Amino acid sequence: MKWSEICIHTTQEAVEPVSNILHEAGASGVVIEDPHDLVKVWDTNFGEIYQLSQDDYPEEGVLVKAYLPMNSFLGEAVDAIKESINQLLSFDIDLGHNTVSVSEVNEEEWATAWKKYYKPVKVSNLITITxxxxxxxxxxxxxxxxxxxPGMAFGTGTHPTTVLCIQALERYLTTGDAxxxxxxxxGVLTIAAAKLGASHILALDLDEVAVNSAKINVKLxxxxxxxxxxQNNLLKTIDYTPNLIVANILAEVIVQMTDDAFSLLQARGKLITSGIIKGKKEEVKNALENSGFTIIETIVMEDWLAIIAEKPE
Known part of the structure; x- marks a missing residue:
C-alpha cells in the first residue's frame, strides 16, 4: 500500500492545534521533529536513547508529519488540512513558515525505517538492552x-517504568530467588531476573499475544x-511462593493484586511495582500498606515511579 506524508513546517506554539487537525483528517498519529530535542538535557543516564541526526530537523521551527493513504480523496483532505491550519491565525497562533508539502512513502520502507533510531541502551549498572x-x-x-x-515485543524495553523495575531487580533480587x-x-523483566540469578521465574500475562512474544524473547x-x-489473570489461582514479585502494570491494576501478592510471598519477600504515574502514588502506597506490606523504597524517573514493598516476618 502507498501512503502520503503530509509535512507542515510550523512553530512550537502551533504543534498541538496542527496535530489535532491532522488527527481529525484521519491520521492515526503524528511525527514531531523539533530541533530542541537535539539539545535537550535529560535528567537520567538511563532510559530511551536514540541517535538523532541534525540533518533530520529544520534549522528553525518544527515539522509536524502525518500519513494518509493515497486514494481519490487525498487532494480534498490536503486542501481541508491547509484551510483548517490557516484558520488558526484567527486565534492569534503564530504559524511560522506555514508550508505544507506532500510526498509519497512506500509502506515496506516505512515499516523498517524506524530501526535506524533504536540502538543498544544501558538501562542499569549491569544490564544493556539491544x-x-x-x-x-x-x-x-x-x-x-x-x-x-521491539517489532514483536511491545516496545523497546526502555520505557521509564521498565527501567525502574530492572534497576530495582538489580538491587533486591538475590541469587537463587524464586x-x-x-x-x-x-518478557524483558523475566529475562532480566534470569540473568541476575533467579532460580525460577513464573511469567504471567492475560494477553495471549504477550505470552507468545515472551516465549520467543525468552528463547532468544x-x-x-x-x-x-x-496466560493468567494477575495472581488469581496461582500456587507458588516466590521470594520476589515484580509487576510493571497500571496503578489501577496493582491495587487489585496487593492482597494476593502478600498472601503468596514468603516472609521478607519483596514486591516491586511500577507503571505508576506520580498522581497515583498515594493510592498504590495505601493499597500496599492496607494489605500488610511495609514500603521500603520509592524511586522516580520522569513522571513515573516504582514502589518496593516488603512482607514482614
Missing part, C-alpha cells in the same frame, strides 16, 4: 545483555530453562 539486529560487544565483563525485537513477573509483556536470550510462561 535490538536483535545490532552487533553489540560488552563494555565490561559483568555486563548482562538482553536482546529484544520470582513471579505479573504482566510480563515482552537462552533463559527458557529458568522460566515458565502462562
Amino acid at each position: 535490538p536483535t539486529w545490532e552487533d553489540y560487544e560488552k563494555v565490561h565483563d559483568d555486563e548482562l545483555i538482553i536482546e529484544l525485537d 520470582v513471579i513477573d505479573v504482566g510480563t509483556g515482552s 536470550n537462552k533463559t527458557q530453562e529458568f522460566v515458565t510462561i502462562k
Whole structure:
C-alpha cells in the first residue's frame, strides 16, 4: 500500500492545534521533529536513547508529519488540512513558515525505517538492552545483555517504568530467588531476573499475544530453562511462593493484586511495582500498606515511579 506524508513546517506554539487537525483528517498519529530535542538535557543516564541526526530537523521551527493513504480523496483532505491550519491565525497562533508539502512513502520502507533510531541502551549498572539486529560487544565483563525485537515485543524495553523495575531487580533480587513477573509483556523483566540469578521465574500475562512474544524473547536470550510462561489473570489461582514479585502494570491494576501478592510471598519477600504515574502514588502506597506490606523504597524517573514493598516476618 502507498501512503502520503503530509509535512507542515510550523512553530512550537502551533504543534498541538496542527496535530489535532491532522488527527481529525484521519491520521492515526503524528511525527514531531523539533530541533530542541537535539539539545535537550535529560535528567537520567538511563532510559530511551536514540541517535538523532541534525540533518533530520529544520534549522528553525518544527515539522509536524502525518500519513494518509493515497486514494481519490487525498487532494480534498490536503486542501481541508491547509484551510483548517490557516484558520488558526484567527486565534492569534503564530504559524511560522506555514508550508505544507506532500510526498509519497512506500509502506515496506516505512515499516523498517524506524530501526535506524533504536540502538543498544544501558538501562542499569549491569544490564544493556539491544535490538536483535545490532552487533553489540560488552563494555565490561559483568555486563548482562538482553536482546529484544521491539517489532514483536511491545516496545523497546526502555520505557521509564521498565527501567525502574530492572534497576530495582538489580538491587533486591538475590541469587537463587524464586520470582513471579505479573504482566510480563515482552518478557524483558523475566529475562532480566534470569540473568541476575533467579532460580525460577513464573511469567504471567492475560494477553495471549504477550505470552507468545515472551516465549520467543525468552528463547532468544537462552533463559527458557529458568522460566515458565502462562496466560493468567494477575495472581488469581496461582500456587507458588516466590521470594520476589515484580509487576510493571497500571496503578489501577496493582491495587487489585496487593492482597494476593502478600498472601503468596514468603516472609521478607519483596514486591516491586511500577507503571505508576506520580498522581497515583498515594493510592498504590495505601493499597500496599492496607494489605500488610511495609514500603521500603520509592524511586522516580520522569513522571513515573516504582514502589518496593516488603512482607514482614
